[in-house]
Structure formats: structure tokens, C-alpha cells
Amino acid sequence: GAVVSQHPSRVIxxxxxxxxxxxxxxxxxxxxxxxxRQFPKQSLMLMATSNEGSKATYEQGVEKDKFLINHAxxxxxxxxxxxxxxxxxxxxxxxxxxxxxxxxxxxxxxxPGTRLTVL
Amino acid sequence: KQEVTQIPAALSVPEGENLVLNCSFTDSAIYNLxxxxxxxxxxLTSLLxxxxxxxEQTSGRLNASLDKSSxxxxxxxxxxxxxxxxxxxxxxxxxxxxxxGGTRVLVKP
Numbered sequence: 001g002a003v004v005s006q007h008p009s010r011v012i013x014x015x016x017x018x019x020x021x022x023x024x025x026x027x028x029x030x031x032x033x034x035x036x037r038q039f040p041k042q043s044l045m046l047m048a049t050s051n052e053g054s055k056a057t058y059e060q061g062v063e064k065d066k067f068l069i070n071h072a073x074x075x076x077x078x079x080x081x082x083x084x085x086x087x088x089x090x091x092x093x094x095x096x097x098x099x100x101x102x103x104x105x106x107x108x109x110x111x112p113g114t115r116l117t118v119l
Numbered sequence: 120k121q122e123v124t125q126i127p128a129a130l131s132v133p134e135g136e137n138l139v140l141n142c143s144f145t146d147s148a149i150y151n152l153x154x155x156x157x158x159x160x161x162x163l164t165s166l167l168x169x170x171x172x173x174x175e176q177t178s179g180r181l182n183a184s185l186d187k188s189s190x191x192x193x194x195x196x197x198x199x200x201x202x203x204x205x206x207x208x209x210x211x212x213x214x215x216x217x218x219x220g221g222t223r224v225l226v227k228p
Contacts, residue, residue, distance in 0.1 A: 042220070043218040107151070112161065
């Protein structure tokens with residue numbers, strides 16, 4: 001159990017376009033989802049926390065108007081990179097938390113990641 | 120603000136040697152500490168999770184210890200194999216999950 005999927009796994013786009021990445025919890029309801037970004041040979045950095053039905057909380061330095069997050073249901077969160085530029089090229093990973101699972105109040109389950117390349 | 124450090128940043132060992140990966144964190148107010156494996160270009164695979172009330176967790180050849188008071192966790196991998204080559208990340212879960220920079224491991228046949 002506790003499987004998280006991401007779509008697409010890889011996307012290449014032109015500078016100035018917008019890209020949407022989906023994160024789904026497949027077998028549980030995720031009241032909270034997290035979005036991370038990972039640059040090459042660096043660790044994961046939290047971008048934002050999204051709670052179902054409310055506005056996302058962004059980390060310092062992350063532009064909320066550029067990285068739009070929607071968590072409209074308990075199994076789906078989306079991250080839209082608006083007007084993408086080459087410096088937005090990165091590996092984006094989502095995670096989901098299900099406090100309903102026994103012993104997993106603070107456990108996050110990670111998706112496989114999405115590789116974004118902006119030309 | 121939680122800061123997580125992993126030492127060494129990279130490690131190369133011959134097959135069969137035991138691996139010792141270190142993780143230190145500055146804020147001991149954590150719920151748990153997790154160790155992850157990440158293969159190149161892939162997502163995270165959770166290896167072990169140690170709750171704040173626990174001292175260690177074991178799974179097969181993997182053993183992770185946690186000393187909250189000193190802000191340290193250690194991941195031991197016994198009898199390393201080439202398939203263990205990957206980047207290992209630790210994450211300290213407080214209000215947020217904060218990751219260390221990772222240790223890149225290469226096990227040479």
C-alpha cells in the first residue's frame with residue numbers, strides 16, 4: 001500500500017510555456033501533499049505544502065505565482081510551472097502523507113519524480 | 120531551522136565491505152528519521168524509518184540507529200554488493216521533512 005504516482009515522468013518544453021505535473025495517491029487519501037525540487041547532484045528542497053481544499057503554503061524563496069499548486073481532491077495534487085524558463089529545469093518530486101495509516105502519522109510516501117527540461 | 124548534514128558526501132568501497140553512512144541534524148525535536156535510497160534519475164525508495172522513541176531499525180543487511188540527544192543517525196549496510204551503489208539520503212521529520220545532501224556510494228565488484 002501507500003503508492004504515489006506522478007505524471008508525466010519526463011517532459012521537455014519550450015521556454016515560456018506552462019507545464020502541469022500531477023501527483024496521485026493511488027491507494028490512500030492524502031490530506032497533505034508536498035512538492036520538492038532537486039537540482040543535479042543536490043538534495044531535495046521543499047517547495048510547498050498543500051492541504052486538500054486550502055491554499056498551499058510556500059517555502060521562502062519559492063514564487064507562488066510561478067509554481068501554482070492545486071490540491072482539489074484527497075488523491076490528486078497538481079503543480080503547474082508557469083512561463084517556464086531553462087533555470088526551472090529540475091527534478092520535481094511529490095510526496096503524500098496519510099495520517100490514517102497506522103503508525104504513519106508523519107510518514108511521507110514519495111512519487112517517482114518528474115524530470116522537467118526547459119529549452 | 121533544521122539543518123541535516125551527511126558525511127561522507129561520497130564513498131567508494133570494494134564489494135563485501137561494510138558501509139557506514141552518517142547523518143547529523145541540529146534540531147532534536149523530530150518525529151522520525153528516515154533513510155532513503157535514490158538511483159540516478161529516479162525517485163526515492165524508503166529504506167528504514169526510525170520513530171523518535173526508537174533507537175534503531177533493521178531490515179535485512181540494513182541497520183539504522185538514532186541518537187536524538189546527540190542529533191545523529193547512522194546507516195549500516197553489511198556485506199556491500201555492487202547493487203547497493205546509489206545515493207543515500209537521510210531525512211529528519213519535524214514540522215517539515217528536511218533532507219541531508221546525500222552520500223553517493225559506489226561498490227566496486
